[in-house]
Amino acid sequence: MGWSVHKNWPPQWDLVTILVKARSSLALFVGVLFLTSCSSAESPTETAPLDVQKIAADASEYQAQLLEDGVVSPEEYEQATLAHRQCVAESGAKPGEIYTILDNQLTFDWEVEAPDTAAVEKISAVADACFTEFKDAVGAVWAEQNLLSPAEREALKPQVIECLNADGFEIADDASYDEIVGAVSGRTSDKVGSACVEQFGSYFSVSSSNG
Numbered sequence: 001m002g003w004s005v006h007k008n009w010p011p012q013w014d015l016v017t018i019l020v021k022a023r024s025s026l027a028l029f030v031g032v033l034f035l036t037s038c039s040s041a042e043s044p045t046e047t048a049p050l051d052v053q054k055i056a057a058d059a060s061e062y063q064a065q066l067l068e069d070g071v072v073s074p075e076e077y078e079q080a081t082l083a084h085r086q087c088v089a090e091s092g093a094k095p096g097e098i099y100t101i102l103d104n105q106l107t108f109d110w111e112v113e114a115p116d117t118a119a120v121e122k123i124s125a126v127a128d129a130c131f132t133e134f135k136d137a138v139g140a141v142w143a144e145q146n147l148l149s150p151a152e153r154e155a156l157k158p159q160v161i162e163c164l165n166a167d168g169f170e171i172a173d174d175a176s177y178d179e180i181v182g183a184v185s186g187r188t189s190d191k192v193g194s195a196c197v198e199q200f201g202s203y204f205s206v207s208s209s210n211g
Contacts, residue, residue, distance in 0.1 A: 050144045050207075059137035072142045074104075080138040081106040087130035092123040102201035103146040105139075148202050153177070156203045163196035 056067035062083065066076045081098060088095045088110050095110040110127060114120045148156065160180065161171045169183055169192070181204065184193045197204055 050141060052141055055137050055140055060133045062134055063137040066138050067141060072138055072145060077138060077142045078106065080135050081108075084130050084134040087134055088127045091126040091130065093127040102198075103143070103205060105143070105146075143205075144207060146202075147205060147207060153203055156200060160196065160200045160203050163199060164193050167193050167196055169193060 052067055052070045056064045059067065063080065066072065066080060072080075085095045085098060085108055088108075092114075093110045093112045096108050098106050098108045101107055112120050112123045112127065114123060157177075157180075158173070161173060161175065164171055164180070164184070169187075171180060171183055175183075184197060184204075187193055
């Protein structure tokens with residue numbers, strides 16, 4: 001009897017990011033303050049533009065070339081995703097189909113089947129490294145490019161509040177971003193509001209330099 005493991009990318013970590021972080025290729029770079037509220041301002045603050053040049057300098061050669069002009073086009077983002085998936089396939093893992101999630105992000109799930117746990121761990125380690133080689137830096141820039149502007153976030157707020165209140169919250173129409181995030185953070189144990197966070201994930205998504 002063989003062993004198997006099923007993974008999303010990237011793996012789960014403690015702070016929920018981009019909503020369903022295990023399914024998001026960009027979650028490491030754009031955070032959602034959902035399980036843990038760590039914002040201290042009334043709304044996400046303006047931050048300096050992402051230092052793409054520095055990110056490119058620390059990236060793999062493959063990604064550095066894609067970042068050479070300082071932006072990530074949809075075509076380049078898709079190219080990086082396809083390269084990431086191909087790398088996972090070549091590692092011996094079995095990648096699923098690519099699908100779109102929040103904020104125009106592309107991701108896929110993958111699984112490993114092998115005769116024993118040692119073989120599973122070996123294949124998984126190679127497959128995990130594919131993200132760093134082909135997607136992490138490009139994903140960081142793409143995530144930042146797809147964040148809402150303050151005006152766009154404010155325009156979306158009434159819909160977010162309406163959805164949450166329909167799900168059992170009592171959030172005032174003039175509630176701040178922090179108050180909304182705090183309300184949702186306090187209900188993680190029973191997952192109330194999770195559908196609204198998923199539906200309006202772009203509202204909760206903030207730059208990794210915030211917080």
